[in-house]
Amino acid sequence: MHADIVVLPGDGIGPEVTAAAVEVLRAVGRRYGHAFGFHEHLIGGAAIDATGEPLPAATLEAARRADAVLLGAVGGPKWSDPKAAVRPEQGLLAIRKALGLYANLRPVAPHPAALGASPVKPHLLTGVDLMVVRELTGGIYFGEKTRTATTASDLCEYDVGEIERVVRRACTLARSRRGKLTSVDKANVLETSRLWRETTTRVVAREFPDIQLEHQLVDSMAMHLLSRPREYDVIVTENMFGDILTDEASMLAGSLGLLPSASLGEVARHAGAARDATDGSRSATIGLYEPIHGSAPDIAGRGIANPYAAILSGALLLRHSLGLEDEADCIEKAVSAVLDAGVFTADLAASGRAVSTREATEAVIEQLQLECQPVP
Ligand code: NAD
Ligand code: IPM
């Protein structure tokens, strides 16, 4: 298969971890005989420095024409002045919105070998396997913002259609898993949450009666996520709650550096789908894949970032955008095997020897040779 992958390294450790993911994807491509083309473009602070804009038109255009997008992270102290006119994070929000990526899938399944890295007691972690579906293009992130010298406001808005589509996506996922959906909101206080709850209840009752639905308020969810994480299967929630709960959930896995994500729109696209005749772009939406962590300014440039979240995001890219299930499995098995072997970067290695980003990446690539069995 030939596929064009747009790579947006971004800032801080973004370039370090995307380089690792690209190396792994290249290795998988060689093993299975795929021709992956990688095309780097600017986003975030790097794009502001070069062009003045966090999402240059050329980047968005390239992303629209690609088969999939792999992103590192954006942001950092250099661009964090509260008075700054443009911010790296605006680039990320803009590309999510422009590509219609309303469903952000964030799987959390603590690896047995990394349980020691979690602050949660190991007996609570065994068997944890949950998937957070975070609404990604609505809510308070995208509402009107106002600011005077002494007041500020961020409007949180949702319409029924925005809630329905992400809930349907979460229900479909739940069907392929353990059939349980937890919808998280703050319906005791927020009007948007009352609409969220009402809509979720209706969609499940009408379209997914086989799904076991429960509603959970976000504050107690934050607590239960740590005290009984095994009970959750698919969790669906609005944009900001999903952002916060998944950084919390990363501590079940032991590090932010372990959690990948897939941001998907209406139709999961596959490479080779017919191109639109008029402008060469494709008719369905494209997927964007990124680790859930940020640019980690505190460790950037030192070659010690954990590359596994980015590498696993590459696996999600193969699965969801290119339809390459075996190749995706192969990456996941290779990461799992190197974790079993104790190949830990500093964020995971409590006391033992920590490997560099490069060593961890090489270990995964070496392991691929054992895990991948391409059918001739
Ligand atoms: P962060 O996720 O960058 O870092 C939080 C902590 O986790 C830090 O101690 C960091 O060293 C550690 N960490 C994160 N990823 C790691 C990895 N792969 N390996 C080892 N350790 C890792 O969050 P922050 O410090 O709050 O934010 C820094 C910047 O990143 C901000 O500008 C923020 O806006 C941005 N950010 C971007 C994204 C994104 O691009 N998707 C996501 C989150 C934050
Ligand atoms: C994430 C990040 C982003 C978000 C920021 C950088 C805009 O925290 O991808 O989780 O809040 O969505």
Ligand code: MN
């Ligand atoms: Mn976040």
